Amino acid sequence: MMNRRNRGDVVQQQKEQSxxxxxxxxxxxxxxxxxxxxxxxxxxxxxxxxxxxxxxxxKDISQDVFLKVYRNLQYFDEKSAFSTWVYRxxxxxxxxxxxxxxxxxxxxxxxxxxxxxxxxQKQFADDGQTPEQSxxxxxxxxxxxxxxxxLSPEHKMAIILRDIRGFSYEEIAEITDTGLGTVxxxxxxxxxxxxxxxxxxxxxxxxxxxxxxxxxxxHL
Numbered sequence: 001m002m003n004r005r006n007r008g009d010v011v012q013q014q015k016e017q018s019x020x021x022x023x024x025x026x027x028x029x030x031x032x033x034x035x036x037x038x039x040x041x042x043x044x045x046x047x048x049x050x051x052x053x054x055x056x057x058x059k060d061i062s063q064d065v066f067l068k069v070y071r072n073l074q075y076f077d078e079k080s081a082f083s084t085w086v087y088r089x090x091x092x093x094x095x096x097x098x099x100x101x102x103x104x105x106x107x108x109x110x111x112x113x114x115x116x117x118x119x120x121q122k123q124f125a126d127d128g129q130t131p132e133q134s135x136x137x138x139x140x141x142x143x144x145x146x147x148x149x150x151l152s153p154e155h156k157m158a159i160i161l162r163d164i165r166g167f168s169y170e171e172i173a174e175i176t177d178t179g180l181g182t183v184x185x186x187x188x189x190x191x192x193x194x195x196x197x198x199x200x201x202x203x204x205x206x207x208x209x210x211x212x213x214x215x216x217x218x219h220l
Contacts, residue, residue: 022078046165048062084174088176151194157176159194
């Protein structure tokens, strides 16, 4: 098992390698830039996919992010980790695009994701569940995705970074260039809003069922 000192050595080594690649890329070394791109493209893609829900959008947003990274590489001041700077650009790009699309549905529940190991369904994997259990699980996921769509871009991104991608509060503060207290408060409000939206959705479903039952009763 890797102890704390060894883990720190690995992190330091990775930072040194990244710093060296950044230095080369700033001098116009395209191979170094491509190496940096490969190291970060999956995370950027996943963040974009979680925000927009389709392969096409995720690819387009990812390309836009790395075009901005390339164009602004000379302005990277190295005060933060290169990965933090890249994710900050990704977050800002996603939020800006979400604001442009305000009110438009972006999630496709049947979308597929691609990674280095092939293609896998966006839905949770079927781990031997009965058809009824699988249907209930997909319905629960649908409710969460629909609720996410109704959050503000900032709250939606907060949920994605913390609860889906698993970044720490400190990492999110760096990525979003926001104070730690503000990050914690935003995530708390985002979670509360998400719960409220899920409850609203469930109440609407129950209301529709009751109305449908009454209509059927009148026709009997």
